[in-house]
Amino acid sequence: MGVSGVGKTTVGKLLSGRTNLPFFDGDDFHPEANKQKMASGNPLTDKDRSSWLQALNDLANKEQERKGAIIACSALKEKYRIQLKKRLQRIYFVHLEGSFELIKERMVKRTDHFMPTDLLRSQFETLEKPNDAITLSVEFSPEEIVHNIYDILFNPSEFGVIGLGVMGKSLCRNLAQNGFKISMYNRHVTQLEEKIAIDFKSSYQELSDAKAFDDISNFIHSIATPRKIMLMVNAGEAVDKVIRELQPMLDAGDVIIDGGNSHYKDTYRRMVQLKESSVHFMGVGISGGEEGALKGPSIMPGGAMEAYKEVGKYLETIAAKDADGTPCCSYLGPEGSGHYVKMVHNGIEYAEMQLLAEAYHLLKLQHKNPDEIAKVFIAWNKGELNSFLLETSIDILKKKEGDDWLIDKILDKAANKGTGNWTTVSSAALGTPSTMIASALFARYVSAFKEERQKGALLLGGESTVPNFSIEDLKNAYQLARVINHHQGFELLKAASSNFKWNLNLNDIARIWTNGCIIRSRLMKTLSRSMKSELPLLFETDTVALVRNTKASLRSIVRVAIDNDISLPCFTEALTYLNGISTSDSPANLIQAQRDHFGAHTYQRVDKEGSFHTNWKNDPL
Known part of the structure; x- marks a missing residue:
């Protein structure tokens, strides 16, 4: 025409x-x-x-x-x-x-x-x-x-990727390296984004058989039906915009996969919207960063099982492999469960990063330079504390720019992209105390107030002192705090699974997180075995023994922080939560009585069944 x-x-x-x-x-x-x-x-x-x-x-x-x-x-x-x-x-x-x-x-x-x-x-x-x-x-x-017509219509691709940012490009190369015929699309924006897909294709030998487009209709027609199309665009309105553009061109049975960090409620809304056209929509969490996306990420798919049967072989093939060679990818559940699991993964990640930052801060206050702190972390990484984030921190601490350590030149303001916020909000909505994730989130918020902190240091800060603590105590405190963080994260997943009727397999989630993702660690490998139990992590026999052996160290580190006016929100919250969860008689009876006093909210008694209300005003003398 x-x-x-x-x-x-x-x-x-x-x-x-x-x-x-x-x-x-x-x-x-x-x-x-x-x-x-x-x-x-x-x-x-x-x-x-x-x-x-x-x-x-x-x-x-x-x-x-x-x-x-x-x-x-x-x-x-x-x-x-x-x-x-x-x-x-x-x-x-x-x-x-x-x-x-x-x-x-x-x-x-x-x-x-x-x-x-x-x-x-x-x-x-x-x-x-x-x-x-x-x-x-x-x-x-x-x-x-x-x-071009023949290639598009008579030599179709198996899989399509929309959005060629860092993650999208790495996933394309991963798919191509695994032998899949793919189509790649990136929007055309004059003088800003031109020939992105074509230039990318020409840069890597493994993409020689891939198809590259900046026309979305040509891209759609180039994929065999039922089409499998992964969106690697920014979460939010960008996803909705692409869906609006795609929907008229799709056929019943096609599958759209959102591989970004979308909110699980948005994923469910999009699922319902596309179901009217008999098009499947899956929310798939992908963790591992640029390197993981290229070499094998941890993949967390959620949506209809019917849709997963269409795309599962592609996701499982490009995923990282666990110790037994099984893909770190498994169907998790319906609706937005995949993006929810990824959200909690990121929440745990927030607290893990904050704990390492606090350990670094303490060691720095003891006048250790970055190389010396790196040596401490290297020793930790050789044992039970081994983790990707610890390895990352070691790389950062050792990096120099000329004769100076680069870490010393980085402004102490930490940004966030929303997943820690979403995890905290969901935790509150479900009534599950993910307090370490919340503390890590608010620590980032506090860090953003650089000017206020500088004024506060002058007006409110005390005299600077060198904290006195042992490396062994810090190591033990870090080990225990990490376990508490993971306990809270998995308890949140358990609460969500029950509330949304997702039937999440916590053991499989832990297994998926053993490789490819940001929070992969030796601890996670242990959890992938222990999560088969119905007991909360903190009540497992091995964890109880760990608490008894390391709680004194955690208490010692928190005491050092308090005595020296040092902010350690995640270490402190780990101890606070541990004490709270191990207190059989709390002061919450007074809070409930207060609620009944001013709001007639009623209360329960320890000696009788039922709900009670009292007129708390004492008779005048």
């Missing part, structure tokens, strides 16, 4: 020879009255075209019963294309487009057509560009155009 003069007939005949499908020139089906009208320089009306379009639709339906056909037809308006589609099970529009100047130049050279060049302007004015057509520029040769 396209305006007169774009070469529809030439391309159609060449494509017919390539595919062995019959070719028909739509112009041959015009009634004689139409041809005479155009030859006299008068454009056709919609009424003139009606019988012509019907004849072409009848032709297409007849050929569909055989093996299909190629038809050249201007099809300039959307309502024309709707008429051409009637009763057809599958139709592809290929829009040949070019500038007015280029097409006019070609038409002037044409001598064997009834349509005069003077009518070209009216055709451009009539043209309503299709949103769902394969669109190719006539600046390419007819042979190149045919090659």
